[in-house]
Amino acid sequence: MIPLSALLLPILIAAVIVFVASSLIHMVLKYHQSDYRQLPEEDKLLSALRPAGLTRGLYIFPFTAHKDMKSPPCRKNTSRDRWGS
Numbered sequence: 001m002i003p004l005s006a007l008l009l010p011i012l013i014a015a016v017i018v019f020v021a022s023s024l025i026h027m028v029l030k031y032h033q034s035d036y037r038q039l040p041e042e043d044k045l046l047s048a049l050r051p052a053g054l055t056r057g058l059y060i061f062p063f064t065a066h067k068d069m070k071s072p073p074c075r076k077n078t079s080r081d082r083w084g085s
Helices: 004-029 042-052 072-080
Strands: none
Touching: none
16 A cells, blocks of 8 residues: 555645646636626616615525515515516
């Protein structure tokens, strides 16, 4: 059996190669380029949201607690409105 100390350098080299390769593939192929888009009429939306005093964070709309997802008011909101986060 080969001791772990003899395998340490090949393991580290392989880890670095995999990290660099995956980083390059991610940057070159741009898998997630379409994940983020600009909102239509962004200026109007931002001017409407400024008075609400929102803080930094992730907001989901329409907001619904998991336990209320099957309630009639929630079903009405989610079927009528668009979802966003």
